[in-house]
Amino acid sequence: MAQVQVRDNESIDSALRRFKKELEQTGILREVREHQHYEKPSDKKRKAEAARKRKIQRANRTND
Numbered sequence: 001m002a003q004v005q006v007r008d009n010e011s012i013d014s015a016l017r018r019f020k021k022e023l024e025q026t027g028i029l030r031e032v033r034e035h036q037h038y039e040k041p042s043d044k045k046r047k048a049e050a051a052r053k054r055k056i057q058r059a060n061r062t063n064d
Contacts, residue, residue: 002026 004019006012023029039047 002028 002019002022004015004022006015
């Protein structure tokens with residue numbers, strides 16, 4: 001579980017920013033989003049394939 005101690009003379013905004021950064025680094029937020037809705041394995045595979053193709057196309061565009 002991610003935890004952040006608010007330091008002396010630290011604003012709530014900066015503590016919240018540190019907390020969000022820690023959540024992102026640990027991958028908790030990504031995992032929660034993945035579990036919000038069930039996704040069939042075939043849909044996961046299709047989405048991963050589309051992402052792979054986009055990544056390859058993007059890499060080819062920058063190399064030209």
